[in-house]
Amino acid sequence: MIEMEALTKVFGGITAVSEVSLRVEQGDIFGLVGPDGAGKTTLLRMVCGLINPTSGRVTLFGGRQKKDAGNFGYMPQRFSLCGDLTVMENINFFGSLYKLDRKTVRERADEILELTKLSQFKSRFAEDLSGGMKQKLALTCALVIRPGMLILDEPTFGVDPEFRKEFWKILYMLNRDGMTIFVSTPYMDEADLCKKVALLDRGKIVAVGTPDQLKKQIKNKIIEIKADVKDLDFLGELPEVDDASFYGDRYHVSVPVVEPAKISISRLLSEKGIAISFMEEITPSMEDVFVSLTEKEVV
Numbered sequence: 001m002i003e004m005e006a007l008t009k010v011f012g013g014i015t016a017v018s019e020v021s022l023r024v025e026q027g028d029i030f031g032l033v034g035p036d037g038a039g040k041t042t043l044l045r046m047v048c049g050l051i052n053p054t055s056g057r058v059t060l061f062g063g064r065q066k067k068d069a070g071n072f073g074y075m076p077q078r079f080s081l082c083g084d085l086t087v088m089e090n091i092n093f094f095g096s097l098y099k100l101d102r103k104t105v106r107e108r109a110d111e112i113l114e115l116t117k118l119s120q121f122k123s124r125f126a127e128d129l130s131g132g133m134k135q136k137l138a139l140t141c142a143l144v145i146r147p148g149m150l151i152l153d154e155p156t157f158g159v160d161p162e163f164r165k166e167f168w169k170i171l172y173m174l175n176r177d178g179m180t181i182f183v184s185t186p187y188m189d190e191a192d193l194c195k196k197v198a199l200l201d202r203g204k205i206v207a208v209g210t211p212d213q214l215k216k217q218i219k220n221k222i223i224e225i226k227a228d229v230k231d232l233d234f235l236g237e238l239p240e241v242d243d244a245s246f247y248g249d250r251y252h253v254s255v256p257v258v259e260p261a262k263i264s265i266s267r268l269l270s271e272k273g274i275a276i277s278f279m280e281e282i283t284p285s286m287e288d289v290f291v292s293l294t295e296k297e298v299v
């Protein structure tokens with residue numbers, strides 16, 4: 001459905017996207033995952049034809065359909081709605097950009113607003129919606145053209161976890177009904193929700209595969225630790241430990257062999273008078289995969 005060949009974008013002296021080759025297949029939920037500034041927006045904008053690549057090529061739908069034929073929906077990262085128009089007026093405006101007649105827009109809107117649970121807010125001004133509801137309205141607008149493929153740029157950025165769950169539920173429903181989804185996200189936990197993932201770092205693809213395939217690429221084991229102090233960075237200095245990273249209220253320690261590392265960690269923490277409430281080997285998360293492939297900590 002989307003084929004990217006050595007896609008590159010240079011802005012002045014900055015190479016935002018470098019030699020990216022990827023294929024998004026029909027029926028995929030394909031995640032483009034990477035931290036801020038990795039090049040996600042730039043890549044998606046080239047795919048949508050909003051900016052030209054410096055070099056490389058994008059082919060959509062095997063080159064059989066035109067990019068501008070309304071056969072894919074795009075939900076940009078930035079707020080793309082008119083704040084002083086109501087929910088329904090925004091949808092009508094969007095429909096008119098694609099030359100859809102009012103009746104068609106109204107019928108489709110009713111259906112999609114049901115799905116996005118915005119039906120009761122049709123006459124509310126967009127600027128008065130919550131952050132999550134604004135994102136849902138942007139999604140509704142992108143869906144009004146009934147696209148076969150949806151391209152979304154960080155659709156859940158900065159909204160609460162409850163909303164993120166709800167938004168992903170909608171994406172799953174759309175995908176189940178046959179829609180191909182190409183979505184960017186800085187959230188590593190969302191990578192786990194994708195059928196296929198490309199990890200992007202400083203403009204380059206560092207890994208591509210299903211979440212399970214990517215997790216198997218990690219050679220080290222991961223030990224998760226909860227202790228009564230927050231800063232356990234010093235664990236990285238133990239010879240049995242390759243890396244120690246902070247994850248919210250816990251630490252993930254990357255080790256070649258589990259048991260000697262656990263003994264050594266227990267000894268060191270006990271010497272420092274630090275109590276351990278949890279220390280077990282766990283299945284690596286997508287954060288662990290990203291850290292191990294890029295040697296970077298993520299938020």
Ligand SMILES: Nc1ncnc2c1ncn2[C@@H]1O[C@H](COP(=O)(O)OP(=O)(O)OP(=O)(O)O)[C@@H](O)[C@H]1O
Nearest residue numbers: 011014015016034035036037038039040041042043
């Ligand atoms: N129009 C532009 N002119 C100059 N530099 C740009 C432009 N657009 C993006 N960049 C730079 O390209 C790099 C990639 O930016 P991009 O916005 O694509 O990343 P991103 O992964 O989407 O991150 P974010 O979530 O912060 O938007 C960054 O260093 C950014 O500053």
